[in-house]
Every structure is written in C-alpha cells, then in structure tokens.
C-alpha cells in the first residue's frame with residue numbers, strides 16, 4: 001500500500017471515530033427506545049403508518065432492548081450514534097417497517113428527546129437520594145439539640161451553638177438543592193419530539209399525544225429553539241454543582257473535625273484508610289474525594305456552557321459534546337450523595353470534645369455586650385468596648401470569659417463596676433446558646449422546632 005493509501009485509510013477511520021458518539025451515547029438506549037415506541041404509536045394513531053408496522057416496530061425495539069441489556073448487542077463505530085445503531089438493527093430485523101419509524105422526526109429532535117428523558121429520570125433519582133441525605137442530617141440533629149459546639153466565623157471561635165443546629169444548616173442547604181431539582185424538573189418537562197430537524201414537519205402528527213405517552217406535560221413550543229436547546233442539561237449540571245459544593249463543605253468540616261486538633265468526630269473505620277507508609281495514620285480519604293470530585297463536576301458545567309455559547313440556531317454538531325459531562329456529573333452525584341449519607345449515618349460524635357472546645361475563645365463575650373444593651377440601655381458600640389476590656393482581663397488571667405468571677409468582671413471597666421451578679425448566668429455557655437431564641441436562632445427550643453419542621457416536611461414528601 002502506498003503512503004497515500006495508508007493515510008487515506010487511517011483518515012477515514014479516524015474521522016469515523018471522531019464523528020461517532022455511539023461509544024458514550026449508548027447510555028441513552030432505554031430513552032431512545034422509549035421515545036421511538038411512543039413516536040411509532042402516535043404515527044399509527046394518526047394513520048401515518050399502519051398498525052401492523054407499528055406492532056413490528058415495537059416488538060423489534062423491545063427485542064433490541066433485551067439484547068442490549070443482556071450484553072448481546074454489538075455497538076459499532078460505523079453506526080455513529082445510538083439512534084442509527086438501533087434503527088439499523090431494527091431494519092435488519094423487520095425490514096421496511098423499520099425504515100418508516102423515522103417519518104416526521106429527525107435525529108435532532110430525537111436526541112433532544114432522549115437526553116431530556118434521561119435528565120428527567122436522573123433528576124428524580126438524585127432528588128430521592130437527597131431526601132435520604134436530609135433525613136440523616138435531621139436524625140443527627142434531633143439527638144444533639146443540647147450538645148454544645150463552638151460556632152465559628154472565619155474559622156475562629158465565635159458563639160456557642162448546638163450541634164443539632166449545625167447539622168440543620170446542612171439540612172437547609174440540601175433542602176434547597178432538593179427544591180432546585182423539583183423546579184428544574186417542572187420547568188423542563190416538555191417533549192421535543194416532532195420538532196423534526198428545526199422547523200416542524202408537514203406530516204399530520206400529534207405532538208400532544210407523543211408528549212403524553214412519554215410522561216411530559218406538553219410538547220415544546222418552538223421547533224427552532226427545541227432542536228438546539230440544552231438548558232435542561234445545563235440546569236442539572238448546575239443543580240449537581242451546587243449540591244456537590246454543599247457536599248464539599250461538609251466534607252471539609254469532617255476532615256477538620258476528625259483531625260487530632262479538633263477530635264470532634266471519628267469516621268467509621270470503613271471510611272478511613274490507612275497510610276501505606278505511616279501505620280499509625282487514619283486518613284479521611286472519603287471526604288477528601290467528595291471534596292475533590294466537586295472540581296470535575298464544576299468543569300462539566302463550564303464545559304457545556306462554553307459549548308453552547310457561540311451556537312447559531314439551530315442544531316450544530318457541537319451539541320454532541322453535551323453528553324459525557326452530564327453522564328459523569330450524574331454518576332458522581334449519585335455515588336457522592338449515597339456515600340455522604342452513610343458517612344453521616346455512621347459518624348461517631350465526640351460530645352465531650354465539642355463541649356470542651358467551647359471553653360476556649362470567650363464564646364459568650366457577645367452575651368455581656370447584649371446584657372449591657374438590654375439591662376443598662378447602653379448603645380451596642382459602647383457595650384462592645386466594655387466587653388473588650390473584660391476579654392482582656394480574662395486573657396490576662398488565662399481564663400475563658402465564662403469562668404470569670406463577678407469581682408474579676410467588675411474590675412475590668414468602671415462602667416461595669418457594680419454590674420449585677422446575674423451576669424454570670426448570662427456568660428454560662430449553655431445559657432448563651434439557649435438565649436438565642438430569635439426565629440432561626442440556635443437555642444435548643446428553636447432547634448427542636450426546626451427538627452420538627454423538617455420531620456413534617458420529610459413526611460409530607462411521601
């Protein structure tokens with residue numbers, strides 16, 4: 001073979017490979033078959049194909065589906081994509097009738113339909129997984145509404161809160177995620193099929209029927225928009241990114257909390273791995289991976305946003321690049337939510353370490369300032385500076401503010417020289433936590449109220 005011939009052959013092969021999506025879009029086989037069956041039913045109902053042909057098409061497609069599921073279907077690059085692979089197999093099985101299936105549709109609305117069905121299916125799966133995760137946070141919260149933990153800002157001790165309250169912060173984040181999946185599902189529940197290549201079709205189709213058969217609310221409104229719209233894919237990528245960001249934040253806390261310096265929690269042995277060189281170590285690989293995977297998930301979102309940004313209407317082949325990132329983000333979200341759920345479920349909580357840590361950093365300092373505002377009617381800023389003096393005295397004595405005697409407080413600043421000794425009650429750490437009774441505050445009573453709210457919300461989902 002001459003060099004030119006070799007190059008020509010190689011190029012043809014390379015181009016096939018380059019152009020093909022079948023090796024990844026075969027993931028959509030079930031949606032493709034479901035969409036085709038619905039389309040064929042509608043075509044028969046409209047008298048566009050015969051009932052016999054429809055029956056042959058449906059039986060053929062179901063046969064192909066079971067072959068795929070049994071691992072007996074041969075995916076070939078030369079078929080380019082999942083749609084062509086299934087259609088050509090169908091024609092091989094049922095002859096002419098197979099060729100009638102593609103009447104009044106194009107691969108443009110077909111792929112949009114398959115992908116929308118996939119995104120909708122996965123939205124439900126992820127939403128249900130989130131429900132379990134939220135439940136786990138609420139269960140932990142219900143058991144720890146009186147467990148003190150240092151509440152922090154800037155990763156510095158700030159005010160005492162209870163651990164249940166801290167868990168509910170995550171329950172709130174994941175509830176917003178849950179609601180984002182609900183709302184994107186509702187917004188995107190429209191059927192692309194029948195938009196055809198870009199402009200609709202002259203055949204007398206019933207798009208409402210197809211939409212109904214596939215479980216969508218209605219057909220999409222504009223064929224031109226439909227054939228290149230990928231907003232639904234972007235939405236699931238964004239929803240997953242935000243969920244992973246929340247997963248990454250709790251992972252970061254678990255990593256910190258399980259360090260020697262914090263010692264607040266211990267992850268069950270199955271979630272901690274040993275070092276290959278330091279036998280004494282237990283590493284938090286699992287939350288580290290959860291945190292790390294978040295990066296790739298963000299990349300998938302940025303990738304598709306970038307693919308879409310320069311596309312003129314309507315379909316362009318660039319859009320074929322929409323799938324791998326979505327498949328990857330979906331798989332990552334599914335496993336990450338499940339893994340985090342079991343990490344949290346088996347977490348060993350060291351109540352003593354959390355409560356001891358509260359005795360460092362003058363967590364009840366704000367309570368003195370609040371006391372002076374409420375009891376002595378001082379402007380908050382004045383009270384703030386007096387409190388600063390008391391903190392300085394505590395630092396000098398090497399004590400936490402909650403451990404100062406009344407004399408030590410009175411000696412700190414002339415403005416508090418005769419302060420009532422009930423201030424000691426206010427500086428008590430548990431009282432400080434329980435004083436925060438404003439709506440959404442950390443007091444045990446408010447936290448219990450939130451736990452109840454969440455339990456009712458969860459009950460209401462089913």
Ligand code: ARG
Pocket residue numbers: 021025080081107108111315317319320
């Ligand atoms: N494999 C293609 C994709 O995923 C299917 C649509 C092809 N349409 C076309 N006009 N070439 O986007």
